[in-house]
Amino acid sequence: MQSLFLTQLPTCPDCKAVPALERPCRPRAFAVSRCSSSRQAPFTAKTSSKVSCQGATGSAGPNRCSFLGSLQLVHAAGSRSHVRKATEVKSEEAATEDPAEQGLAKGEEYEVELVKPLGIRFARGSDGGAYVTRSDPRLGNTDDNVQPGDKIVKVSASFGNDIWDAINYGQVMYAIKTRNGQVYMKLQSNGGDTSIMQEAATEFSKQFKQERSGGDYGEGTREMQTKNYISKKETERKRREMFDDALEKFAKKDIEGALVDFEEVLGMEPPNYVGDDFSRVTQIYRVTQYNISCCYSAMNQIDAGLEALDAAMRAGFEQFGKIRSDPNLDNLRKNERFQKMVDQYDEPVFNFSALKNIFSFGKK
Secondary structure, eight states: OHHHHHHTOOOOTTTOOOOOBSSTTSTTOBOOOOOSSSSOOOOOTTSOSSSSBOOTTOTTOTTOBOHHHHHHHHHHHHHHHHHHHHHHHHHHHHHTSOGGGGOOOTTOEEEEEEESSBSEEEEEOTTSOEEEEEEOTTTSBOOTTOOTTOEEEEEEOSSTTOEEEOOOHHHHHHHHHHOOSEEEEEEEOOTTOOGGGSOOOOHHHHHHHHHHHTTOOOHHHHHHHHHHHHHHHHHHHHHHHHHHHHHHHHHTTOHHHHHHHHHHHHHTOOTTOOOTTOOSSOHHHHHHHHHHHHHHHHTTOHHHHHHHHHHHHHHTOOOHHHHHHOGGGHHHHTSHHHHHHHHHHSOOSSOHHHHHHHHTTTOO
16 A cells, blocks of 8 residues: 555656655655755745745745645645545445434334343332333343333233233332233333433522532522422321331232332332431331232242342341241242242251251261
């Protein structure tokens, strides 16, 4: 490439000089080039366009080769033409790109059908609906169209071919977790907007942010503190009522109804919670996870039940005596994974394997 480019360069008709190139493919990359006359001077853009070596009276200075200046300008113009063509090619490629690869428009609905485990995580939005918070193929099966902020509008029923309207977060979680086989979901794209999962901004909240950034304490700050306190207490009250309703449904053997409410209680967990004992989850969250495992056990949903029980112990539920003896967990306890999982969080009083080795004197 370089030798071909150099063979096309003209030479000075007087001194036969040929310009040297440090970077042949970049515009204005000519190295310092000089004539073979006694006094030499570097080429600049001010040289005359006359193709000859100027003498001492030349406008560009004594003994400066001017034909190199015109050559550089021609090369730079050619480079600009090349850049223009590259831009045109890029525009043409963008125009012919598949619209599906450019992402879905906000409000557009789409369908997915995935095999569990799902690589999608959900959260409860401010309207009570189920929204995507994460889509990661490393966690399980997902789809390229699924983005954070998308809302679930329909979901496959726990059993059969029925499709349910997504009423609330708890119902969607119940349907997904109890579903055997592929999970069908119809989602509405929000274009990556996740503001629905955040508290709506008000004039007082904006004023509060302005005061906080300015180190001031005024009406906006007082209003936000009062509003946050009232909102927090109201959410706690609704959450407790829903928890009690779920317990009542469970006692009446309405397991599905109890499970939906318990899932809804989980979705109402306050974000960034830090308790007085520095715990990162509330007490009602731990107990609710345990009650969910009881519901799944009653429905003989072993995998979902063990997953909920593991989440409860991981969150800090430490009533291991109840876990080992609660009749509501009988179906889970029959599974060989149950004992091993519980022992990871609570060392048993008697290590039966060790006792067996002691009294058998090492015999197999």
